[in-house]
Amino acid sequence: MSAVWRVVEISLGILCSTAISAAVLPQSSSAAMRNALYLRFGGFARFVVNGLRGDISRAEFETGNVRFVVEAIGLEGLRSVTVFEDPHMRRRNGRLNRLNSEFMAVTTRFNALHQLLERLRLEQADQVFKHIDPGLENLAELLDGFADRALTNDDAALLVTRLESCRAYFPARVRSLRTELERTLPSDAERLDFHTSFELLYRLLSELLDYARTHASLADHSHEREQWKGSFVPRTHWMTALAAGARATCVVGLMSVYWVLTAWPSGASMVLASAATVALSSTTHNPRRMSLQMAGGTLLGALSGFIETFFLFPHIDGFPLLCLLLAPVFVLGAYLGSRPQWTGYGLGLLIFFSLGSVPDNLTVYNPYTFINDYIAMVVGMLICAAAGAIILPPNSRWMWQRLEQALRNQVVFAISAPIKRLGSSFESQTRDLMHQAYGLAIGKPLVQRELLRWMFVVLEIGHAIIELRHEQALLPIHPAYAEYQPWRIALRVMGRALVRLFIQPDAVNLQRCLSAVDQAIKRVQEADEPFASHFDTSVLRRVKSYLHFIRSSLLDPQSPLAAYSVARTASGVVHAAA
Incomplete structure (x- = not known):
């Protein structure tokens, strides 16, 4: 019967939180995704314009690329959520997937062009630059009108028109510039630099056009660009999964053995807390730090829970007063959880305050059990922190080296994998x-x-x-x-x-x-x-x-x-x- 009540409690909690989230200051992942998509291109357009004109430093170039990587990963996560949340976004799922893939291709192409242009600037290849600069400036002027502002569906349609016009006369423009270059009797190296620059620029122009067409197609419920076979393929190194599994096995096994050998009444709480903590911390870059933060949040929950359970709950009557007492703790936990640097404190406070301090239907006021349970929880989390620091810590050198090797092996993948998608x-x-x-x-x-x-x-x-x-x-x-x-x-x-x-x-x-x-x-x-x-x-x-x-x-x-x-x-x- 207790299992049935547990299912009912969880279901009721999900329904209530869903209703409140939808009614009070609602925020949806579909709206967040639209906003991110619209703003992303404006920032990228400014990035490209500055790069084509040589107005971007190496540090800015690297910082911008890190931001685009994070945005691509984040948008893929948002896309997978909006498919379930919004029927309109579900009908555009293929185009959203395609849009993210095309954006990654555009950033790679621009990085390649930027690398070549930087080398030419470093070598002071003025003769080559004189003849490729008109092509660079044409694209820079085109994108300048879309930089630093949101790209709506109407703006995307306008961008498609301008890019199509630019691409239509591009080959003739290249032949004209090559004829001018040949009059200067260029070396083979200069001729190769010229051809390679315009090949990359033409590909960049084509991929920008593909991206703009897909973006503009989002205005329609149904579109031929929805038929997209490619997909975002995540890659997790097997050593990462093995390390997380080894830590979880050691922690839960150690806690279970200790519980059995000592017959500690609060051993169940210790095993439960350690299992939850090791699972949640394994998704972060620093499990030790996350576990310590959760232990701190749990300790804060124990202090506030002790005060409320033994000094406040006995003096109240009715559901409204109960909500009034619980609300400050939940508000504080939600605030901490929404801050990236304090996420662990918020999780520990919300999860384990609710687990140990929220009164049951039959409330039992037993300080001995209360204190023992929270000691068990905090000890379990501290053991998780120790395991995160000792057992194959993912933020150490051994993991960087393996991920770096996996990164290099992507070239092998490009050479040997099937060409399809x-x-x-x-x-x-x-x-x-x-x-x-x-x-x-x-x-x-x-x-x-x-x-x-x-x-x-x-x-x-x-x-x-x-x-x-x-x-x-x-x-x-x-x-x-x-x-x-x-x-x-x-x-x-x-x-x-x-x-x-x-x-x-x-x-x-x-x-x-x-x-x-x-x-x-x-x-x-x-x-x-x-x-x-x-x-x-x-x-x-x-x-x-x-x-x-x-x-x-x-x-x-x-x-x-x-x-x-x-x-x-x-x-x-x-x-x-x-």
Whole structure:
């Protein structure tokens, strides 16, 4: 019978909290998601405009990317909630999923373009910049009108129109600028930089257009863009789950053995509190800190509960007065729980005050049992804190290193995974790993910066590899594009070299990888193409641009791989496109 009453109590609590949340100052996840979607693009547009014009520092660039990663992860969580809450959002679930995936693709593309532009600025490649700057400024002017403001559905439709117009004349504009560049007799390196810059800019323009079309389609209940097969694919390292499971097993096992051996009447409370605490703390980046905060909140709940139970409850009569006495504690707990730095205090206060101090239908005033139960709860939480600090703590170096390795292995995933829906899986998994690792390294800015730099190089090279794989998958049937052609073989050799480099980064593997990329570029340059070598029709020109960008990323002085290129730089090879 007690189990039935427990189910009734929980159900009634859920119904009451739902009714109050919907009636008193209601806040919905669907409204929060709309607001986040509208505001996100305005901030990103300003970020892109500043980047294209060279008005963004390295620190601002990194901070902005961290913010976009957090927003992408957060919006995925909101989307999964709004599907259940709002029928209108449920009908747009595919487009919301697609919108988040397209936003991640746009940020990756812009990061790649920004990396190339920064290298050109660093090398003072004025001749190249003179001829690519008009294209950059066109896009910057277009986005400037949408920067720093919410992108409504009507604004998105206007953005679609302007981007379509810009893309329509883009190839002719590129050919005109290339003709002007050729009059200056550029070197092969300058020509490659020009082609790669405009290839990345054209792809950025196309992906912005896809994003704007999807955003504008949200105005309709039904739309063809709802048919989206990709999805956000989270990635949790198996060591993270193993560590959380090991801590929970040790804590609950130790508490249970102690309870059995001592026959402590409050042992059940200790096991219950430790199980709840170890489960809740395992979802955070610092289980020890979370457990200590929950212990503090529980202690605060014990003090306030003791005062109310033994000094106030005996003197009141009726439900209104009971609510009046309980309300201050719940308000304080809700306030603490809504503050990220005090979340543990709020959880401990709300959960364990309700568990130990809210009167039952038959209230028993027993100070001995009351004090023992709260001592058991606090002891259980302190044991959880000790376990979080001793048993495979996730915010220690061993976990950063494994997540960093998992981040690098995403390049292997881009090379070897099936091509179907590879882009969205690669983007989401890489960002999810980065989000986890970055959170675990809170308070360690050098570690966070190193992880962020690895994310940039992984996304840039991985995205270029996926584009190369798509180009090869869509090649026309012609002997010039056959599998046995030297340039196709060189691409496969380069892929194996990249796998070795990102599994075990060192100077030897970097040198081998650069040699493989150089060889692939050479083979592509030597290959004969049966079609006109225009920007928008030449497969080999696009392949060469991607290869050049991969080489540029490997030699980026801001990349973590730069530490392994010292020997190569000392030997005289200093230009990324030499």
